Amino acid sequence: MVLATQLLDWYDKNSRDLPWRKDNDAYKVWVSEIMLQQTRVEVVKDYYTRWMERFPTLEALAQTSEQEVLTYWQGLGYYNRARNLLSGVREVCAEYGGKVPDNAPAIQKLPGVGEYTAGAIASIAYNRPSPAIDGNVLRIFSRLFCLEEDITKQATKRKIDRLIRDHMSVERPGDFNQALMDLGSMVCIPQRPRCQLCPLATLCEAQARDVQDVLPVRTPKKAPLHIKLAAGIVIQSSSLLITQRPATGMLAGMWEFPTVELAEDDSTSERLKTRIKSDLQQEVCVGKRLFHYIHTFSHRKWDISFYQCQWLAGNTISFPAHWLGLSELDTVPWAGPHRKVATVLGEQFTQEL
Ligand code: SF4
Structure with missing residues (x-):
């Protein structure tokens, strides 16, 4: 002893x-x-x-x-x-x-x-x-x-x-x-x-x-999988378009900006526009890139860019999508780097009031 x-x-x-x-x-x-x-x-x-x-x-x-x-x-x-x-x-x-x-x-x-x-x-x-x-x-x-x-x-x-x-x-x-x-x-x-x-x-x-x-002796970990993503920041009448992730799997149930995974030869704006149109029935025009983050999880690395999207038209959206007021951005749990963007947008909105 x-x-x-x-x-x-x-x-x-x-x-x-x-x-x-x-x-x-x-x-x-x-x-x-x-x-x-x-x-x-x-x-x-x-x-x-x-x-x-x-x-x-x-x-x-x-x-x-x-x-x-x-x-x-x-x-x-x-x-x-x-x-x-x-x-x-x-x-x-x-x-x-x-x-x-x-x-x-x-x-x-x-x-x-x-x-x-x-x-x-x-x-x-x-x-x-x-x-x-x-x-x-x-x-x-x-x-x-x-x-x-x-x-x-x-x-x-x-x-x-x-x-x-x-x-x-x-x-x-x-x-x-x-x-x-x-x-x-x-x-x-x-x-x-x-x-x-x-x-x-x-x-x-x-x-x-x-x-x-x-010491100690340890087998090196595998490098995390690199995943390229694009997300759209769609604002309409002081509200942001957000979607909820599935109830199971990575970051289950958390909220994020509409996001697409990109293949090597994808056109970012086309993929994003199509995703927002087909899944959320909203017409947008994809503009410039506003934010870019590399976010590393245990097995994955998100290389994610956030684009300004001008809202043109759309139908009423339903769960698991939602228009969230810019003054309410801290009321939902955000997925990974989406929280950083929500924080910046929330601060900008508060300063403009
Ligand atoms: S237990 Fe760690 S800190 Fe203590 S003597 Fe051994 S190697 Fe050094």
Whole structure:
């Protein structure tokens, strides 16, 4: 237990002051851990604080519409996290009387909760000796024990899981997991680990062999798929034409400007005009490009240009399309870079008033 003792001594003096660490309520740990997936701590702090002001309890969140929840999540990306969180708290209300289950296997059955999050909630909120293994922990343990196996492989993760269970503090498993999170973000960082500051330096095999800079071993990720898109900004009587994405799949249920995917030899204006005419029964004339963004998701990269479109004529539109007032642009959850454009248009509109 030397490892746990040294780690916890360090944690007691150096732990980060984070808003979700004010108490160990399971709902709060759950929200923070879901927000922290794919998003930096500094970004999450404000979102978490705003979220807890609006949804201070699990019950308050469970009673909220998906559209409002997505609006509060807007900007964090990976919106299925928010949808699953909402489904999860509703399930906890319906099946567990509003109390998050107190063990990792049961927590992991909730929507969107993986092994890591279940371990974090069970250990922090309920003091269960459940590992919470994310990329930080894989990196730290592959260095501590000088593992040369690929950390993206399941067999390596299982090996690290066993090592953690062997070394975990039984008295303070939640603090043990949080100490690893802090060590991974402040000391045993991906590039040039700060071994001179590390409480585990005397135990670390990688440091002893001076190979900490080449560990962990990891198969490189595939490059995201490059997708070229064009979107039309159609304004009529101080309203913008928007459409809702399908209920399933990427950015499900979020709103965007009418958008087309472009092939290499497509004429942008023709494709956009035809899409708006055939799907939305609106005649437009496509004008100049106003915005251009490259937006990278985990597996895709959107190369998207937004064009000014002059509205000429059209029939009444129906769901899933909508004319949204320029003063109401912050009332819907926007898909990816469409939010940046909506923000600029909203600001311009406010200045013109
Ligand atoms: S000694 Fe260095 S490589 Fe080893 S765990 Fe500490 S920071 Fe990481």
